[in-house]
Amino acid sequence: MLTLYRPGTGWMHRAPAGPKAFVLLVLVLAVSLLPSTYLAAGIAATVTVLGYLVTGLGLRELGRQIVSVRWVIVITLGAQLLFLQTEPAIANTSRVLAAILLAAMLVLTARVADLLDAFERGLQPFARFGVDPARVALVLAVAITTVPVLIRLASGVREAQKARGAGGGLRAFVIPFLVVSLKHADDLGEALTARGVA
Structure with a gap:
């Protein structure tokens, strides 16, 4: 399974996956429940920046993550501006971005195997109600x-298109992206089937 895990020695990497x-x-x-104000947008941004600094991931990694979700920012902000005033549109986009970046901290500092083990342990109490902890943990x-x-x-x-000098149009991006996404889904489905999950 593909992962964004980045090896490291900081306390965030050493912390148990469950906690x-x-x-x-x-x-x-907490970030998602903030009100739609400029102050809330500032709080969401501050929490995110502090999170990356305190955990040792750093501002460079934060910048890489922001660049990787730039289209999410553009689409979210554009859609919000069509229906809302500027302040709530910016605040809502900031909260969505902060939530994505904070969630990314988990996959950057925890291996998938560790996450699976943590989820499975956390779901063990629900086994008495017919829940299969291993299967649910894998889905999560x-x-x-x-x-x-x-x-x-x-x-x-995008990088492959730039290297070949291809145009940057939406149609030129969508078709190759769908192909690689479906290939990833096929590979994932085969891996799950091989493990008797699917």
Whole structure:
């Protein structure tokens, strides 16, 4: 399975996957519940920047993550500006961006195998209600890693187009991106089938 994990020795990398996932989930929920004001946008941005600094990932990694989701920013802000005033549009986009960047911290500092183990342990109490912890943990891990992987695939398509001197039109991007996305989905489906999940 593709992952965005970046090896490191900081405390965030050494922290157990379960508590780390819980803390980041709380942060994402807190940012998501902020009001639609410029102050809230500033708070969301500050929390995100501090998160990357405190965890040792750094501003360079934060910049890389922002660049990788630039189209999400453009589309989200553009759609918001069509229906809302400037302040709530900017605030909402800032909250969405902060939530994505904070969630990315989890996949940057935890291996997928560690996430699977943490989710499976956390779901064990629900086994008495007929829940299969291993299967649900796998679905959660796949869900967490899919969006960053698709973003990376999109960046790869753009870089390949630039290297070949291809035009930057939307149609020229969408078709190759769909091809690599479907290829990734096929590979993932085969891997799940081989493990007896699908």
